[in-house]
Amino acid sequence: MNVAKMEQKARLRKTALKTLTYVLLTFWALMVLFPFYWMLLSSVKSYSSYNSEYIPKLFTLSPTLQNYVDVFTTVPLTNYLLNTLIFTVVTTAIMLVVTVLAAFAFARLDFRGKNLAFTLFLSLMMIPGELVVITNYVTITNLDLRNSFLGLILPSVTSVFYIYLLKENFAQIPDELYYAAKVDGCSDLGYLLKVLLPICRPTIITITILKVIECWNSYVWPRLITDDPAYYLVSNGIQEIRENGMGRENIPAMMAAVVVISIPLILLFLLFHKKIMEGVSRGGTKG
Amino acid sequence: MDKKDWKGWLYLLPAILFLGAFMVYPLIDVFVYSVEEGYNSASQTFFGIGLYNYSYVLRDPYFLQALKNTFILVLITVPLSTALALLISVGLSSIEKLRDLYQTIYFLPYVTNTLAVGLVFMILFKKTAYTDGLVNLILSFFGMTPIDFIDGPYWAKMFVLCFYTIWVVLPFKILILTSALASVNPDYYRAAKVDGTSKLRTFFSITIPMISPTLFYLIITGFIGAFKVYSDAVALFGTDLNAAEMNTIVGYIYDMLYGNSGGYPSFASAAAILLFAVVLTITCINLLISKKHVHY
Numbered sequence: 239m240n241v242a243k244m245e246q247k248a249r250l251r252k253t254a255l256k257t258l259t260y261v262l263l264t265f266w267a268l269m270v271l272f273p274f275y276w277m278l279l280s281s282v283k284s285y286s287s288y289n290s291e292y293i294p295k296l297f298t299l300s301p302t303l304q305n306y307v308d309v310f311t312t313v314p315l316t317n318y319l320l321n322t323l324i325f326t327v328v329t330t331a332i333m334l335v336v337t338v339l340a341a342f343a344f345a346r347l348d349f350r351g352k353n354l355a356f357t358l359f360l361s362l363m364m365i366p367g368e369l370v371v372i373t374n375y376v377t378i379t380n381l382d383l384r385n386s387f388l389g390l391i392l393p394s395v396t397s398v399f400y401i402y403l404l405k406e407n408f409a410q411i412p413d414e415l416y417y418a419a420k421v422d423g424c425s426d427l428g429y430l431l432k433v434l435l436p437i438c439r440p441t442i443i444t445i446t447i448l449k450v451i452e453c454w455n456s457y458v459w460p461r462l463i464t465d466d467p468a469y470y471l472v473s474n475g476i477q478e479i480r481e482n483g484m485g486r487e488n489i490p491a492m493m494a495a496v497v498v499i500s501i502p503l504i505l506l507f508l509l510f511h512k513k514i515m516e517g518v519s520r521g522g523t524k525g
Numbered sequence: 526m527d528k529k530d531w532k533g534w535l536y537l538l539p540a541i542l543f544l545g546a547f548m549v550y551p552l553i554d555v556f557v558y559s560v561e562e563g564y565n566s567a568s569q570t571f572f573g574i575g576l577y578n579y580s581y582v583l584r585d586p587y588f589l590q591a592l593k594n595t596f597i598l599v600l601i602t603v604p605l606s607t608a609l610a611l612l613i614s615v616g617l618s619s620i621e622k623l624r625d626l627y628q629t630i631y632f633l634p635y636v637t638n639t640l641a642v643g644l645v646f647m648i649l650f651k652k653t654a655y656t657d658g659l660v661n662l663i664l665s666f667f668g669m670t671p672i673d674f675i676d677g678p679y680w681a682k683m684f685v686l687c688f689y690t691i692w693v694v695l696p697f698k699i700l701i702l703t704s705a706l707a708s709v710n711p712d713y714y715r716a717a718k719v720d721g722t723s724k725l726r727t728f729f730s731i732t733i734p735m736i737s738p739t740l741f742y743l744i745i746t747g748f749i750g751a752f753k754v755y756s757d758a759v760a761l762f763g764t765d766l767n768a769a770e771m772n773t774i775v776g777y778i779y780d781m782l783y784g785n786s787g788g789y790p791s792f793a794s795a796a797a798i799l800l801f802a803v804v805l806t807i808t809c810i811n812l813l814i815s816k817k818h819v820h821y
Contacts, residue, residue: 256619256620259616259619259620260620262612262613262616263613263616263617263620263627266613266631267627267630267631269692270630270631270633270634270692271630271633273642273645273646273649274633274637274642274645276645276648276649276659277642277644277645280648289655290655291655291656292655292656292657293656293662294656294658294659294662335539336539336540336543337540339536339537339539339540340536340537340539340540342536343533343534343536343537344537347529347532347533347536348529348533349529349530349531349532349533349534350530350533351530351534352533355537359540359544362544362548362549365548365552366749366753366800366801366804368753368775368778368797368800368801369551369552369555369797369798369801370547370548370551370552370555371551371779371782372551372555372558372778372782372790372793372794372797373550373551373552373554373555373558373790374547374551375782375783375790376554376790377546377547377551392543392546392547393547395543395547396540396543396544396547396548398544401540426532451636454638455637455638455639455640457639457640457756457759458755458756458779461779461783462779462782462783472638472641473638473639473640473641473756476638476640476641476644477640477759477763477764480644480763481763481764489648492644493644493645493648496641496642496644496645499638499641500637500638500641500642503636503637503638504633504636504637506636507632507633507636511629511632514632514635514636515628515629515632515700518635518697518700519700519701519704
């Protein structure tokens, strides 16, 4: 075999490998996207046409928005969305205040017992939620806070991991800035609000988005603590719709509801996908 | 204590209050609950102290079913999802065109609501009076008889649960592995190329050892996550998982606490501690193995 032939063979193998890679990657991309396409497609099929398709069609020529009208009129979807919005905003806001203050104390202030406290905080990161949810359930029930926003929000606020993430970021800011602010007569709180927070905005945004995703998708705690549909969040709402809502067989309407509750997060993702992916790779978990 | 000390603790106070009330106290309390026999949640009384709750849970057929399901799920999804994520990440790092697009698409399941998308999987796999469902149609194209994956035989249901679990956990793994692959020093690859090392050999002798810390991190967190699968199962089979024979350990804990079979925080606590013990043991074994094989 001469050199030219060998080179040609190597090139051919390279192209074949590249093609195979693209085929594989595209296959998985379709696997990821297909369920989203299918929910969108089913949601615009009419009830009768959906049920008359023994072999489901991969497209529809007569899309209808009737299902979307139905989910907003026959089931309290607006209510579920509103509840989730309130829950998400309030929980995230309280989380931010608590986290910023604690991270600031660990990163900047000097006080007795700081290292011990920080170690204890870190060790709390290893506690699985399943262990504490039982007592929290009993506590909230005894406080008579079932079916209330307070009961939903209070145990969902704390995230030791975010305190850790923000503390690391705060600690990176040079000491000189702190002393300069002090010389200018700035108080600790003033330094935190006027200097530190603006500099660390990217991290603040990251933890905010991660918390919003967590809140929007939370299912277990809301399910335990609410049995009055007036306080359902979207995850429980969709389960309720599935089991008692528009009739088990009305799948197009169910899919419309699924689309509606998925859209806010998908929009958030499309807007911030770089930030979200960066934040998660810095230490998000799930799965 | 002087003023400075007070100030530090004052800033920490909100965090301490929240963590104390909803993490530290519950953590202690769950052990107390688990040994209180015959606890009555209405009157808050109990007969005595002992290990009866544990022995009850361990003999409960529903718990054993949940334990079996969880172990099967863990043993199938953890290796498969890690291997698949590795394959996809290696593919991703070998291309330049469209890489960002693929990466963004792959991450999408991470941000979506597990319960909502699970419903889509349910209708794709479900066989009803109206239709066999899309998956069955594809299967029948290959000459297989349609199966009801949602209400049908045990292994069909387990297949869907594993499939959906993998679909849900892959985004995180792909993301972490792609950034690990990108951080491998390219000099190693150049050296291997100069030596004429084959691609496969480069992969196993350079890439795998270089990313082994990340790989083990993913395997450890993968085990922990898979042991806690719950909402995926609810999304596919509904809230009555015992009836569907598809309950998981975490599902068992919540069923003991709440719902039609609920009202037994003691049994739930015992089951939660058993789960914690299992996860802790597996994590320790993983760490021991990783000490032997991981190159830092």
